[in-house]
Amino acid sequence: MMELQYTHKVNKLIQNAHLIAERNHHTSIQSMDLYLGAAHVKEGTLREMYFIIEPYMKQIENIFSIIPSEPSDTERIDRFSIPLSTHARKIWNTSIEVMKRYNQTFLNEGHIIKAFYTHLPEYHQLQKELNPIPHERIIRSVTTARDLTVYLLNKDWRYDVDPDFQISPVQAEDEKELVLWVEEHFGESWSKTLLQAFQSSEEFIPIIKAEEKGELIGFAAFDVYKNKKGIYGPMGVLHATRHKGVGIGLLYNALQCMQEKGYMYAVLKEAGPIEFYEKKCGAKLIPVENDE
Template sequence: MLRIIKNAENEATADKVLMPIHLLIACLQEKTGLLGEISLKCELKVSSLRALASNGMENSTTDSKKDLLFNVPVSKDVQLVFQEAAICMKNYNQVFVNEGHLLKALLTTKVIDQYLSEEDKKIILNLGTTSRDMVAHLGEFNFPLAGANIVRRVNNNDYSSLLQFVEANFSSEWSQTLKDGFLADAPSIYIAVADEEIIGFAAFDVYKGRKCYFGPMGVSKSNRIKGVGTLLLHQCLREMKEIGYEYAIIGGAGPIEFYEKACHAVVIPHHRF
């Protein structure tokens, strides 16, 4: 997200006010991950959008304001977009605004509708604003050993407390998945514990019995910026590698940027667009 904001600011240099179209251009300049997939499959051209942005400023009386998030003045529409993105973030029980939240906010607020065809909107909505499956190559990745003091494999005594934690903080669906995981002789489920309380969990090979499949994973909201999720992820992926798995599928990844950074995972492309 920081790179998108910086690139949007660069796009706004000539116009002196950052507008939603500059955010759209910055998103299309990303050539990896879900944004790279969108830029390949949409008919949008950055050069054409730049021309439209300049023409729009010539005929505009856009009010601009200073905003702590940006180094340049921004339009009221940009402020509206980030307010909507923050709402989206909270609705998903997350703590950072990510590129998916931004794309959804750009569409929801309709501030870029004039630049998009209906097909463009459909592509952005389906590729950029929903959870996506990812894949991580385990063969050459060396996982740090930190975190052994708070992360451990579950035992039968953890059954009730873990399910209560998951149902209170996440969903009954995840709770059922973990119940199924506990049926194994050695459940491939790990928990993070602080002050004798569960603060996070991660599992693999438990979702519908699928092998090489990581997830679900969850960390209590108050602990999400402390690296707990990374510790849990690395513990599971390290064990998957030791089992002999060359790749790990990360199913329905919400915070895509997290997995890109934490284990170099990449989005599995959709083939229907």
């Protein structure tokens, strides 16, 4: 079995959870240690989470003196120096299931917070104590796909991938093969979106493809989402080819094309995993509107 991989933010979450557990004299990581550990990362969506719960922080910290400690699970988990509680372990296992459901390869903060809220109704006393917190805002901020922006003019986005892979612009004759391949591997919605690019009156098709030995392994598109200009995505890479530089090669080549077309910014529409784009191209979150 492949070893579970964590994003930078999840590694910080784990460190914070240990510190919170130690400060509160917990012999196992509690579910609230994970929750507060996430908020105290204070990066990206977790910065938003921290600002949302900050007005309630004293009340949240007081929960540890109100609710009895959760019983400890017997099995240790990698990266944790002490056991998780039985409830925290359920959250952790569900977060991994969420990661797999989205066909992702790194456990991220969104998976963990989504799992926390999945199991919160089972813990009636904790749910009652947390009731004043605007949970829907946190869920919308941390667990849903988000839009980001990338400033294009301060970087040369040209990027050479491993010689085993070939990245090139899509041509008109690629239409049938690409659309069918995307539908097979990423679903009908994405294939229909890409089809619009081939039906456009513009000569240039705003799709980049990646191949290995003549076989498609990934793609990246822009200007195809609802025919809106300056929007990057969708992008997809076969699961077996991830973490080999193909994704970043597709991203950079597409951003280079957008720069050459005169765009100052690219909007990454409902991008994920967020941390990939934050690290690789300096993407910035577009804040969610508070409509409550």
